[in-house]
Amino acid sequence: MTKTIALSATLEMTEEKAKKAVLYVFSGTGNTQKIADLYADALRGGGVSVTVHKITADFSDLPDPAGFDYMGIGYPIHAFNAPEIVTDFVKSLPYFNFPESLIPAQRKEYFVFKTSGEPLKLNNASSNKLVYVLKKKGYRLTNEYHYAMPYNMVFRHGGDIVRKMWEAAKKLCPVDVAEILSGEKSLLKKPFLGKPLAYLFRIEQFAMRVNGRFFGVDRAKCTNCGKCVKNCPTSNIRMTDDGLCFGWKCVMCARCSFYCPQNAISIALLNGWKVNGAYDFKAAGDCAAEGLKNNTANGCEENGLKKNTADGRAAEGFSAGYSFDGCTDDPSDPHADFCKEAYEKYFARAQEKIAAAKDKMKIAAKTEHTAQNEQSEFDGCPDCFQSSNFSK
Numbered sequence: 483m484t485k486t487i488a489l490s491a492t493l494e495m496t497e498e499k500a501k502k503a504v505l506y507v508f509s510g511t512g513n514t515q516k517i518a519d520l521y522a523d524a525l526r527g528g529g530v531s532v533t534v535h536k537i538t539a540d541f542s543d544l545p546d547p548a549g550f551d552y553m554g555i556g557y558p559i560h561a562f563n564a565p566e567i568v569t570d571f572v573k574s575l576p577y578f579n580f581p582e583s584l585i586p587a588q589r590k591e592y593f594v595f596k597t598s599g600e601p602l603k604l605n606n607a608s609s610n611k612l613v614y615v616l617k618k619k620g621y622r623l624t625n626e627y628h629y630a631m632p633y634n635m636v637f638r639h640g641g642d643i644v645r646k647m648w649e650a651a652k653k654l655c656p657v658d659v660a661e662i663l664s665g666e667k668s669l670l671k672k673p674f675l676g677k678p679l680a681y682l683f684r685i686e687q688f689a690m691r692v693n694g695r696f697f698g699v700d701r702a703k704c705t706n707c708g709k710c711v712k713n714c715p716t717s718n719i720r721m722t723d724d725g726l727c728f729g730w731k732c733v734m735c736a737r738c739s740f741y742c743p744q745n746a747i748s749i750a751l752l753n754g755w756k757v758n759g760a761y762d763f764k765a766a767g768d769c770a771a772e773g774l775k776n777n778t779a780n781g782c783e784e785n786g787l788k789k790n791t792a793d794g795r796a797a798e799g800f801s802a803g804y805s806f807d808g809c810t811d812d813p814s815d816p817h818a819d820f821c822k823e824a825y826e827k828y829f830a831r832a833q834e835k836i837a838a839a840k841d842k843m844k845i846a847a848k849t850e851h852t853a854q855n856e857q858s859e860f861d862g863c864p865d866c867f868q869s870s871n872f873s874k
């Protein structure tokens with residue numbers, strides 16, 4: 483009897499101690515979801531239980547943020563902003579603890595993680611509208627992180643840089659999550675032009691709804707598999723007797739056109755920027771997607787294509803920029819130097835942060851050891867007594 487009471491008391495205490503996190507995530511083509519998965523893993527590693535809520539146009543039955551110790555929002559950057567579906571989603575979140583939350587320190591804290599094709603700082607103001615809406619509802623942004631992930635629009639990134647982005651994200655996310663768990667605040671600096679640019683480009687949201695109405699399908703290619711209909715987050719696509727029909731609710735997430743197995747969907751005015759086919763984050767995507775050998779090491783050469791690595795390009799007499807097109811028989815790649823400086827800075831910053839975190843961990847481990855020694859000394863451990871500061 484006494485044992486049962488003691489056991490249930492322990493269980494209650496454990497339950498009380500276990501912290502909970504909710505991640506609200508919108509991801510058009512999976513990049514932000516991959517980052518959310520890394521966050522969830524890192525949070526779980528820190529002893530936090532995690533609920534991931536995928537944002538769709540249906541805002542009913544949301545997990546209430548008040549029931550969680552940590553709250554995160556993840557989204558892909560669309561035209562320097564959060565997608566409209568994400569701002570609409572945060573509008574649907576409940577007011578937090580009013581009127582106490584009128585005092586900033588009493589607000590519900592949350593963090594944001596976002597992805598985009600290039601790491602330009604101009605993207606830093608993308609959360610502005612969302613932050614504004616949430617502030618009025620009693621929430622306070624404490625941490626914000628931005629990860630470069632491959633473009634699902636504009637042009638297709640090549641295998642080298644895709645792998646590099648993914649490797650950086652895999653190492654950065656646990657470091658960033660550790661920062662959140664430690665209570666250290668971290669917000670992105672908004673560049674001078676970031677705010678007005680984000681404001682101006684919000685016109686994209688209306689334009690995309692109109693553009694989406696004019697998506698088309700190549701009937702010769704379409705196999706009526708229904709994948710696009712099933713997966714559209716706003717249920718904007720209908721299968722009719724006359725073929726597929728697109729409505730006015732498009733948020734231009736690119737999911738339908740990106741994942742269409744037949745590459746049958748045209749995205750109206752943006753068709754020149756369409757990217758089709760999942761990236762392969764392990765090996766180089768482009769070659770594999772084309773049924774060619776990997777774009778690693780000599781894969782391209784074996785395929786009779788030029789090696790589109792920095793060295794390969796240099797050997798061909800072209801600028802040794804990042805390779806964006808994977809295997810190519812045209813090394814005069816128009817995107818080779820695209821935002822090169824911004825990527826270089828991004829990877830350098832990532833490396834710095836990861837290295838600093840490792841150093842911090844080493845220092846923490848040392849401090850822990852010293853603390854143990856000090857503790858041991860108080861406990862009268864003769865070994866530590868010899869070497870500790872207290873013996874001097």
Ligand SMILES: Cc1cc2nc3c(=O)[nH]c(=O)nc-3n(C[C@H](O)[C@H](O)[C@H](O)COP(=O)(O)O)c2cc1C
Binds near residue numbers: 557558598601
């Ligand atoms: C409509 C649209 C607009 C985009 N605008 C930007 C942008 O302004 N800056 C950028 O770097 N990437 C932009 N991208 C690329 C995505 O942000 C990037 O590929 C992101 O990782 C996609 O994430 P997801 O797979 O979670 O949707 C845009 C993509 C789409 C579909």
Ligand code: SF4
Binds near residue numbers: 704707726741746
């Ligand atoms: S995903 Fe492509 S092939 Fe399948 S129904 Fe849609 S358009 Fe047709």
Ligand code: SF4
Binds near residue numbers: 728731732734736739
């Ligand atoms: S129609 Fe396509 S691009 Fe538009 S919201 Fe649906 S899946 Fe996304």
